[in-house]
Amino acid sequence: MSIIVRVLFVTPACVTAVRFPHCSVVIRRGVLRLCATNGEGASSLDAQKARLRAERLSLQAERAALEAEKLDLRAAQLKLDDSRKKQNTEPEQSPSPPPLLHSRDPLEALKNEVDALGCPRISELQDALCVSWVASVQAQRDEILKLKELIRAAQTVKGKLSQAGELTLQETWEQAGLEAKERERTVRSKLSVDRLWDMSEKDTSVTGDERRRRSRKLSTSLFSFLRSVVQPVDGDDEVAVPEEGIVALASCRKRLALLEQHEMIASVEYRIFGELLSSNEAFESVANASLNPEEADRMMPVLFGQWMSGNFEQEAIDDIMADVDKQAAQAEGDDAKAIKALEQGLSGKAAVPFWLDKMGELLTRADGFNMNEEDGINVVPLFLLSLCGRQGSFEPTAVYIISRILARVNVQRIAAFTGRAPPADADKQVSLEERALFQSLVNEAVEALVVGTAGVVCAGGGATLAAVLSYFRTCGAYPARSACVLAIYMRL
16 A cells, blocks of 8 residues: 655645655645545545635635725725815815916917917917927926936935034045035036127127027027026025036025926926027027117117107106207217117107017016116016127017016916915016016126216216217126116116
């Protein structure tokens, strides 16, 4: 008689048998049972196998039922989470719901606002806006991810430095070298006012494609510069991150919060949109804001004359016109051209291109270039105008006007989204925020005035035509002088 011993491991999914001599060991659901079998017990063994197969099938059925129940519970959880999310993100309905949040998305609102300007070639213009919008949404997402990465990297470096305790002389020297290297990297990677001013230098010998290429480069560089400016935070932690430059943690967090807020309202921060719009060649063609050099030279004096005509008392305008006539008899060359253009602007005999005209309206309405002493001056649009007048391409004015419209839409949507009352004057709020953001540019302009142009503006206690002419003669002498002199002149 042959004796066979088996060990059976029974699980919900399978049965495993291991042969041993003399006895059979069956482990089933944690219970150990010894069975002696011989060849005559083959039938009982087959019955045992059949029973185990039936139990395995039963367990598999139970498992399938549990999986189905698990899926049902997961679906119910997702439904509950979705309901909670809607409660947290959707503003409560009110008798007069904010129209920008409920009837139009930001792009649609922007297109409608641009349409209301009466722009030429509006259909082609709106197509260009849509293309730039898609690119801007992706650019904003990329910047959010980059900021998060920089913040994590800076926190890691900062944590390692604090854990290291007091540095040795060698470690201190190495850390100082790293900070110097990364600070230089940061400076090299950023545009500056001086570099923009150099790029805007007019070269009358350049024509055709080369002139257009320079114009495009200035436009994209200008809005890249505007986008890169981050409002400094007092006492900010600056961390030298290898291969990334100097990371200002508080400023990065502030910028990140701003961009995430724009994502929550399904919009794009206006300076990001401006940069992508300025690089859109289709928009450049549709905007048609470039002028020939001679015509471009006339535009700033004409615009300035129009501004004075709309903001000065008639008696002051009459005095200026008399001074213009006197100066015209003696002026020569560029001064004579500037005086003639100024006179045409004062008298309404000359008009400026569409986008430049809209820029003049914005300066007076929202950016403080009026006779209201309580309004602060936003120097950014005037600096932009100075670059345009210097090079002869006014495409940046079109980009800036449309970007400011988007900024206004965003201010209104953010107010509605956060449950606050919409601002009484969204344009003015955007201007004030932009002024605060670019305060360093304003300071540079004021410094230029104090150092080099203190005697240019005032004569006999008031503004004179000589100041106007000095502005046009000296606008290229210092990066921010043109913006500063004109701004101060307007407030005298």
